[in-house]
Amino acid sequence: MASSSANPFKLGRYSSDGLALVATLKTQAEAVAGALAGLRGSGSPYLPALGEPDATLTDLVGDWHHLDEFAGDVANAFFQANRNLGERPLSPQQLDAMVLSMGDESILRLGHVGYADRDAAIAAASQLTQDIRAAMEDGVSADELDGLADRATRGQFDPAFAVTFVEGMGVDGMGRIPALIEAAWPGGEYGDNPGWGQDRLLPFATILTTAMDTRAATPQIDRHDPDNQNLADGDRLGEEWVREFTNFWQPDEFDQPNNLHYSLLVKSAALPSDVLVDVANRQLDYLLAHDATPTGYMNGIPWGIEDSVAEINILDALGANQDASLDWLGVKNPGDGTIYYPGRTATNMEMLLRYSPNTIDPVLGDALAAVVDNGLQHWDSAKSDALFEIVVDTVGDQDEVHFDQLLPTLGEGARTHIDQLADRTHEVMPSSVGDADENAQQGLYNAHDFLRVLMTDDEAANSVYRGSLEFVQAALSSDTGDGFGGESRQIGGLMGLVTEADENARVDATEARIAARQSFLDGVGLVKDVVGLVPVAGQTASSAISIGSFALDQAIDNFGMSGLEGAVDQEYANMANVRDGIRAELTSATAAYEYGVKGTWTSAEVIDATNAALGSQAPGMDTDFFADGTTGDRRPIKPYAEMSADEQRAYNEWLNSDPVGDAISADRTAAGQRMDEVIDSLEHR
C-alpha cells in the first residue's frame, strides 16, 4: 500500500500561511472585479479592450484556496492519526525534525482529502457524472459499479468535485443513484451480502454532504469543514438546487427514483440541520397528518428490510441530528405536501404524539423515540422546555401514547424537566372566594395524566422517581439559608403529584417499581445526613451539599434495581407507606436543617431534648448520635445508616421531641400540606 511522509506541523503551517495570502488576494480580486465591471458599462472609444482578467484572478484565488486546503487536509490526516501529538511537550528542534509516515488510504479517510488541483477535481466530477448517466442508460455490473464508487470516494470530500457532481447530476439524478445500485445487485438474498448497497451508496451520500457544506446558508455549527465558510460564492452549491432537493416527493414512482431512494440518500448523508428540517417536513407530513401506516418498498434488496421504509429512514436521519430534531419538533409544518390539509396549527411534536396508525411497528416507534429524545434532551433549554410543555399537555390530554417505545424516552424527558412538573403543582388553586376558575388547574391535571401514562412502564417510572430525587438535591443546592420551608414545600408538591400518578396508573407494583420508590426514599433520607453533617455557623444547605453530597450523588447514580442492596421492601408496594416515608424523611431533613444550617440548638441541647423525649428509657442507652470523637456545641450528626440501633431510636425520639416540633412545625406542615393539597386536588377534580 502506498504511503506518504511529512512533518505535519510544517505542512499545517504552510497551509495556514497560504490561506492567509489567499484571503488578502481575494479582497483584491473583488476590488478588480468591481472596478472593471464599472468600466464595462462605458462607451468611451479611448478605453482598451478589458478582457476578463478579473475572472481569471477570481479563479486563481479559488485554485490557490483549494490547493492550500489540500495541504492542510493532508496535515490534518497526520494529526488525526496521532491524536496526542499536540499534547506532547516538544522542543522546537524536535518539532522541526519530526517526519511521520502513513498510508495514503488513511490520509484520504482521516484528512478528508480531495484533489490538489481544483480544475482536476471539476474535470473528474464532470467525467464521473457522464459515466454514471451512461450507466443509468445502459446498465451496470457490480464490478463497474465498484469502479464508479471508487471514483466517488476519491472526490467525496472535495468541495469543487462535490458541487460539480451534484449540480451535474441534478436532484433527480442523485435520487437515481440508489436505484442504480439496486440494479447492480449481484444476486441472492440480502443476508448473502449485508450492507452491500449501503457501502456503495456512502461515497455518493458523502458527496452530497460535502456539497451541502459549501452553502453560504449552512449554519457554521453544522459545517463539517470550517474552511468551506470562506469559499467564493461561485464555488458554492446553489440554493435553488437545495430547494428542489427538499421538495422531492415521489411516493408512488415505481420507475424510480421514489421516496425510498431519496430517503436512503438522506439517511446516508449528514445534511445541515436546516435542510434536514425541510426534508422531514416534506417527507413526514403525509404520514403524521393521515395516521398513515408506512410500508416497506417491495425491493428490500440491497438495503435490507430495516432500511426499506422511507419514513423510517428519514426519521433515522433526524435522529442522528440533535439540532434538526429539536427544530423540526418545534415547527408547525406548513403542510405543503398534504392533500386536503391546507396547513397546520399543531407543532410536529404534537403531531408525532397524536400519530396513531393502524399498525404499530416497533422499529418505527424506536425511530420516533430517538427524535423525541433529541428534542427533550437538547442543551438549548428554552426550546427543549417548550417542547416538554407540549408533551405534557398532549399526552395528558389524550391520556396515552401510541407507541410503547416512547415511554422510556418520555420518562427520561420527565426526569430532565422535573422542575417543570414541580412548577405545575404551584399553580393557582381554585379560589375559595367568588367563581372558581375551572381551567386554573388544567396544567396540574395534564401533568398528573402524563405521569400516570408514564407510570404504566417500569423504566419510565424509574426515571420519574430518579428525577424527583435529583430535584430534591437541586432544591437543596439552591438554598440560601433562609429556611427549609420553601424547598420542602416544592418537594412535597412534586411527591404528591408523582405518588398520585403512580397510584392511579393501577398497575401491579413490580419489584422494579418498588425499588424505584425505595431508592427515592433512601435518597431523600440522605438529605438529613447531608445538611446535618457539617454544622458550621452561617452555612447553607447548598454549602453543605457541596461538601457532603457524595452519598446523594451515589444514590442517584445507582438508582432503582441496580442500586438496591438486598431485597426490595414490600412495604412500599402500598402507596400509603411510601407517602408516610416521604413525610418522615422530610421531617427529619427539616429538623437536621434547623440544627445543621440554622444552628437553633447546641449539641448538648439536642441530647437533653432527646433524653427528655425518651424519659425513663434513656438511662443505659447510647443516645449520643453525633459523630464519634467530636466535641463542642456544633457536632455533626452521624449519618443515619451508621448509627447503632440505640442511636437510631434516640434520633427518632429527638425528631419527635417538643423543641423540634416547636421549631419546625410550620415547615413540616407546609410540606405535608402541599402534598395533601396536590393529592386532594387531583382526587377531586
Add this chain to the structure above:
Amino acid sequence: MRPGLTLLIPYGSVPTCGPIRSASNVSPFAGAGGCGDGEERMAAEMPARVEAVAGATVAEFPWAGAAAAVAALNTAASTLGTQLDARSTMLPTIVDWEGAYRHEFDGACARITGTASGLKETLATLASSIVSGAEGANQAQRSHNQAALEPDAPTSTRRRPGRNIPV
C-alpha cells in the same frame, strides 16, 4: 523611464513547486511564469485630466472608474508578485513531504504558479492600456479645446489677389 510610470515591483526568484533536494535537483516546473530575470516593472499611473474649455467638445472617458481600475489592477499585480515570492520561500519548509499527494500538489502548484505569473503581467498591461487610453482622451481633449479657443479660420490662408496689392 516613460512618463506616467513609476518603479513598483522588484522581481525576485522564480517560485518552484516540488521537493528541493539539492542544488542539482532542478524542478521540472522551474521558470513557470517566466518572470525571474530581475526585470523591473513599473506601475502605470493615471495622468491628470485635461478639462474641456467652454464650447469645446468633450472627449468621453470614465476618469473616476478608470482611476479605480488602474489602482485595483496595480495593487493586485503587486500583491501577486509579492505572494509569488512569499510562496517560493514557503515551499522549502515542506521539503519533508513526500508521496502521491505531494506529487499531486506539485502538479497543481506548478499550474497555478504559471497562471499567477502570467496574470500578473496581464493585470499590469491592462493598467498601462487604461492609462494610455486616458492619455489618448487627454490628447483628443486638447485638440477639441484648441479648436474651441481659436476664431473661425478663413477658408484659405492665401491672400486674395487684388488690385494694387502685391501677392
